[in-house]
Each structure stands twice: as structure tokens, then as C-alpha cells.
Amino acid sequence: xxxxxxxxxxAYSWRLPRLFDEKRSEVLLYGSEVLLExxxxxxxxxxxxxxxxxxxxxxxxxxxxxxxxxxFPIGGVAAFDAEQGGIxxxxxxxxxxxxxxxxxxTNLRVHEIEDDLENLADLLYARIxxxxxxxxxxxLTVPELDEVLRKGAKWALKQGYGLxxxxxxIEEGGCMENAEPDFVSDLAKKRQLGEMGTLGSGNHYLEVQxxxxxxxxxxxxxxxxxxxxxxxxxxxxxxxxxHQIGSDxxxxxxxxxxxxxxxxxxxxxxxxxxxxxxxxxxxxAMNAGINCALANRQILTHxxxxxxxxxxxxxxxxxxxxxxxxxxxxxxxxxxxxARDLWVHRKxxxxxxxxxxxxxxxxxxSVGQPVIIGGSMGTGSYxxxxxxxxxxxxxxxxxxxxxxxxxxxxxxxxWSGREVLDRxxxxxxxxxxxxxxxxxxxxxxxxKDVDEVAKVTEEAGLARRVAFLSPKVCIKG
DNA sequence: ATGTGC
Numbered sequence: 001x002x003x004x005x006x007x008x009x010x011a012y013s014w015r016l017p018r019l020f021d022e023k024r025s026e027v028l029l030y031g032s033e034v035l036l037e038x039x040x041x042x043x044x045x046x047x048x049x050x051x052x053x054x055x056x057x058x059x060x061x062x063x064x065x066x067x068x069x070x071x072f073p074i075g076g077v078a079a080f081d082a083e084q085g086g087i088x089x090x091x092x093x094x095x096x097x098x099x100x101x102x103x104x105x106t107n108l109r110v111h112e113i114e115d116d117l118e119n120l121a122d123l124l125y126a127r128i129x130x131x132x133x134x135x136x137x138x139x140l141t142v143p144e145l146d147e148v149l150r151k152g153a154k155w156a157l158k159q160g161y162g163l164x165x166x167x168x169x170i171e172e173g174g175c176m177e178n179a180e181p182d183f184v185s186d187l188a189k190k191r192q193l194g195e196m197g198t199l200g201s202g203n204h205y206l207e208v209q210x211x212x213x214x215x216x217x218x219x220x221x222x223x224x225x226x227x228x229x230x231x232x233x234x235x236x237x238x239x240x241x242x243h244q245i246g247s248d249x250x251x252x253x254x255x256x257x258x259x260x261x262x263x264x265x266x267x268x269x270x271x272x273x274x275x276x277x278x279x280x281x282x283x284x285a286m287n288a289g290i291n292c293a294l295a296n297r298q299i300l301t302h303x304x305x306x307x308x309x310x311x312x313x314x315x316x317x318x319x320x321x322x323x324x325x326x327x328x329x330x331x332x333x334x335x336x337x338x339a340r341d342l343w344v345h346r347k348x349x350x351x352x353x354x355x356x357x358x359x360x361x362x363x364x365x366s367v368g369q370p371v372i373i374g375g376s377m378g379t380g381s382y383x384x385x386x387x388x389x390x391x392x393x394x395x396x397x398x399x400x401x402x403x404x405x406x407x408x409x410x411x412x413x414x415w416s417g418r419e420v421l422d423r424x425x426x427x428x429x430x431x432x433x434x435x436x437x438x439x440x441x442x443x444x445x446x447x448k449d450v451d452e453v454a455k456v457t458e459e460a461g462l463a464r465r466v467a468f469l470s471p472k473v474c475i476k477g
Numbered sequence: 478a479t480g481t482g483c
Contacts, residue, residue, distance in 0.1 A: 070478095096478040133480050191480070202478055243479045326478090 001039045012460035013393075015059075016048060024051040026059035030394070030460045035064050035452060038405060042068035043075075049265040050078050055086025055273075057335055057342055061394055063349050064456040065373075065403030065448060069094065071268035074348030077397040079333065081342055082274035087262070088282060089271035090253055092345035093328050095246035097289030099204075099237030100324035100350075101372045102170075102297040103383065104304065105223075107316045108230040110210040110472075116311055117430055121473045123307050124206060125432035128300060130477045132201040132435070135194035136299070145189050146181040148196065149241075152291030153322075156298035161197075163319075166301065168361045170294060170322040171351065179291050180284025184241070185248050188285075191240030192292065197299035201438060201477035203401075204236040205374075206304065209381060209469035219367040219385045219466040223320055231320065231469055233381060234300050235374050236477070238293040245289045249282045274343055283328070290327060297322055320383075321370035323350050325400040333395050344395050352386035352398035352463045371463040373454050374401045377431060378424050378444035380470040382454040389461035398463040399454070402447035411446035412437065420444075433476035442476060 006014040006029065014036065016027040027047050029036060043066045050072055051060035057079045066075030071091025080086030113120060129136045140148070148155045153174030156162060167174040181189075199206060211229045214220045225231065238245075254270035256278040264270065272279045305317045328345045335342075344351075353360055353369040360369055368386035375381040379402065390396045406414075417436030420443045424431055433439055458464045 094478075099478070200478075201481090204478080237478070240479070247479085 001036050001041050001044055003033060003036050012456055016044065024048065025056045027051045028059035028061045030062065030462060031064040032452065032456045035448065035456060039066060040068045043073045046071070046073040047076055049269055050076060052265050053087050053269065053271060054262070055080045055084045057081050057340065058395065063397065063399045063462070064460065065399040065401055065453045067404045069347060071266060072345065072347045075399065075403060076347045077345065077349050077394055079342040079344045079395045080274065081340060086274050086343060087271035088274045088279050088328055088343060089269055089345065090246055090249040090282060091268050091270065092347055093286055094326040094347045095243045096237035097242035097245060097286055097326055098293035098324040099326045100293060100297070100322065101374050102234040102301055102322040103320040103370065103372050104232040104301060104317050105225055105320045106230045106232065106308065108312060109228045110230060113230055113312065117473055120208065120311055121430040121432050123311060124473065124475050127303050127307050128199055128206055128475050129197065130199040130434065130475055134198050136197035138194070138196045140193050140196060142189055145192060148295045149181040149184060149288035149291050150179050151175055152294035153298035156295045161299045161302035166298065166319040169319040171324055174294055174298065176287045176290040176294070178284060179287035181288050183281040183284040184245055184288050188241050188244035188248060191244050195239040196296060197303065198239060199236045199300065199475065199477045200239050201435065203442060204477040206232065206234045206300065206475040207471050208232050208473040209471055211467050212380065212470045213468040215465040215467060216385065222364055222367045223370055223383065223466065225467055232304055232317070233372065233374060234297055234304065236296060236300065237326065238289045239296065241292045242289040245285045249285060253278060253282060286328065290324065293324065294322065323370065323372055325350060333391060342395065344397070346397050348400050349397045350400045352390045352396050354386040354388050354390045354396060371398045373399050373450060373457065375450040376402050376444040376447040377442055377471060377474050377476065378427065378429060379447070379450050380468055382450065382465060383467045383469065384454065384457060384463035385466050387461060387464045390463060393461045399457045402450040402453055404446060405448045406446040408441040411441045411443050415440050415443045429471050430473045431476060438476055
């Protein structure tokens with residue numbers, strides 16, 4: 001991206017000046033010079049288009065890890081007021097509805113597992129279903145799946161997956177309200193009947209990590225983490241169901257937008273008023289997709305616990321937090337001193353409630369919501385916490401990952417999967433995957449510098465760094 | 478992301 005066209009506000013935020021006849025809201029980009037310079041021009045084009053949508057409140061924003069996506073950029077944040085004609089867009093949520101990260105903390109130190117890493121990798125790989133089109137052990141009927149879609153992680157718990165104390169550390173307590181299975185197509189449900197408790201493919205993973213460095217002692221204490229501790233991060237979403245809901249509603253909302261005479265700058269931005277019938281149906285279906293993802297990560301948490309229970313007798317595995325990356329949620333935010341209910345699209349962006357937020361579990365309330373920036377296979381991840389400035393800067397949103405720097409196609413041409421695997425093994429990182437092609441597409445170098453993303457996220461006031469985690473074992477989809 | 482796809 002040519003940053004000459006941007007107006008720099010400070011070291012980590014930039015605005016796109018409006019042409020004299022340009023009808024749109026403010027566009028705000030968070031990022032350092034180097035992150036923005038390497039960002040695709042498409043990101044700017046896409047977020048400028050978002051700024052033209054009806055009912056937008058505040059600026060259309062991109063997070064430091066933004067990259068090109070379908071309609072909205074990934075790393076895009078935009079809030080809309082339903083009462084002022086605000087819209088909802090399936091492209092603003094993304095295909096993998098409620099894709100996110102469940103972070104687990106163990107009572108193990110790195111030296112206690114070091115000699116068992118190969119076994120751990122093998123057993124996790126054997127027990128965690130991963131890869132495109134993979135099914136799990138569960139075969140649900142449609143009425144059973146409807147219950148999953150209504151109850152989310154609470155359903156999984158009732159089936160014996162997980163511990164009751166997990167729920168308090170999942171966004172929405174593990175169950176998104178107002179989920180409407182009736183607004184989810186039969187095809188979407190059919191695709192999901194065998195896919196509960198599966199990781200999926202692409203950038204999804206289950207990673208065993210060690211806490212390498214603590215940045216914020218107080219927050220680390222609240223999150224129950226310290227240097228040398230073993231954590232596990234599970235990155236996955238709503239599988240075939242979420243994808244099918246996205247595909248279905250992309251068509252439905254586009255048709256409805258045409259009927260309502262809503263003009264959009266890009267057909268991928270198909271959207272309808274939040275208060276319209278189609279808008280309400282999409283919200284009901286999306287919420288069902290969120291519950292599917294929450295239940296999915298809950299089952300995977302249970303499978304992970306089983307593996308750790310087999311290999312490390314007496315170990316404990318607790319939920320640190322579960323964050324979603326692809327959602328649109330109704331939240332109360334202060335705008336110009338006034339509280340307003342806004343529908344915040346976060347596509348490839350993490351909710352980052354600051355200290356004191358009532359929806360946070362009491363244990364974390366004084367330090368802010370855990371924000372997890374998932375790295376790529378070789379480069380490590382960060383845990384951050386929502387800060388006092390998060391709400392004013394970004395409607396309490398922050399980066400979600402390293403963000404791609406290179407297309408999958410480019411990455412595949414550059415490295416072979418074997419090459420990447422061997423190199424990582426040399427660095428002491430064990431990878432297990434069915435897909436060599438996936439490994440080459442997911443090469444660490446195909447991603448932005450996660451250290452830079454985390455640092456800039458903090459310096460932009462979106463969230464503050466708490467801990468850096470380095471990978472030991474990675475099960476890739 | 479995805480029973481990878483105009």
C-alpha cells in the first residue's frame with residue numbers, strides 16, 4: 001500500500017483523506033509504517049467501500065494484521081446503528097463464522113513434557129480429527145444439531161465434553177442467545193452432522209505452546225500464567241455449517257439488497273438493514289453458527305484433556321479464554337459521550353473489552369479481556385489484554401493473528417511442505433498434518449511478523465501485551 | 478475458510 005495517500009495521525013494510526021465529492025465515513029487504519037507498506041492495496045479499497053455503507057457509526061477500521069478478504073478485509077471492524085438504517089453484511093462476518101481461538105492452560109512446565117513431545121504430537125494427531133472434510137466420532141441427527149445451534153458449548157458440556165467451569169471463560173458464557181436453527185438451511189445442517197469436534201483445514205491448528213516471556217505481571221497473574229508454563233491453543237471455527245450459512249446468505253442478502261434498492265460499491269458487500277426481515281434471519285443463522293463454533297471448540301478441549309490425561313497423569317487443563325474472530329455482535333458503546341447499541345462487525349478481529357467490563361469473568365475484570373494473537377506454525381503467539389483505550393480506539397477490537405503477507409498460491413510456489421516441516425523440526429517444533437500442501441501454504445514466512453503485529457497492537461492502544469508463547473507441537477488441519 | 482473452483 002502506498003502510504004503517501006494516507007494522512008498520519010500518530011505513529012500507529014492513519015486516515016484516508018476524503019476526495020472533495022466523496023460520500024463516505026472516515027477510514028482509519030491501525031498499523032506501523034512497515035505493516036501498512038506491505039499491506040495489499042485491496043485492503044484500502046475494501047475498507048473505503050465499507051465506509052460507504054448505510055448507518056455506519058464512527059470510522060471503518062482495519063487492524064494492524066489486515067489483509068485482503070471477501071468484501072470486507074480480514075482485520076476489518078465496522079459498527080452500525082440499527083435505528084439509523086444500519087446494515088448487516090455476511091461478508092462483514094466472513095465464511096467461517098465465529099472462527100476463533102480457545103486457549104487452555106496446563107499445570108505443566110516445559111521440562112516436564114520435553115521428553116514426550118513426539119508421543120504428545122502423535123497422540124494429539126491421532127485423537128484430534130483434522131483436515132478438509134474430516135468427520136469426528138459424533139454422528140448427530142438434525143434435531144440434535146438444532147440443540148447444538150441453540151445451546152453452543154452448553155450443549156457440549158451436557159453431553160459430557162468438558163468441565164462446568166469452562167463456560168465462564170468463553171465469550172457469551174459459551175452460548176450465544178437468539179440463535180435460530182430454523183433460519184439455517186438443511187444443506188448447512190447436513191454438512192455439519194458428522195463434523196462436530198473437528199479442527200478443519202487451512203490456517204486452523206491445535207498448538208502446544210510454552211510461555212516464553214511475560215510482559216504484564218499483573219495480567220499474567222490474573223490469567224494464571226507464568227514463564228515456562230505449557231499452554232494449548234485451539235484455532236478453529238464452525239466448519240461446513242458456518243461456511244454454508246455464509247454462502248447461503250451471501251445470495252439471499254444480495255437479492256434482498258437489490259429488491260430494497262440498496263446501492264453497494266462492491267457486490268461482495270451485499271448487505272441489508274439490521275431491522276429488515278432478511279437481516280434478522282441472517283443474525284439468527286449467524287448466532288447459530290457462533291454456537292456451532294463454541295460447541296466445536298468445547299469438544300476439542302475435551303479431546304485435548306483426554307490426551308494430556310493419558311500422557312501426563314495428574315495434569316490439569318483449564319480454559320484460559322475462548323475468543324471469536326468472525327462475528328457481528330450487538331454491544332453498547334460510548335459514542336461522543338452517549339451510550340449507543342451498535343452492531344459491531346469484526347472480521348478477523350478479536351473483541352478486546354477493557355478493564356472493568358461487566359461481561360468479563362470476575363477473575364479477569366480488573367485487567368481486561370484476554371486477546372489471543374495466533375501466530376503461524378513457527379513464530380509463536382501472543383496473549384494480550386483489552387486496555388482502557390480499546391473502546392474509544394476501535395469499539396474494543398484488536399488484531400487476531402499474524403495475518404497473511406503472501407497468498408496461498410505464492411507460498412505454495414515458494415516452499416515445499418517437506419522443506420517447511422524439516423526446518424521447523426530443526427527448531428524443535430513438531431508438526432503433524434495430513435496435508436503437505438497445507439503446510440507449504442502455511443509456511444511461517446507467508447505471514448506478517450507477529451512480533452510487529454503484537455507490538456503495534458499495543459502501541460496503537462488496541463490491547464496490551466501480556467505474554468509471548470512459542471510453539472512446541474502443532475497439529476495442522 | 479470450504480464436500481478448494483467461472
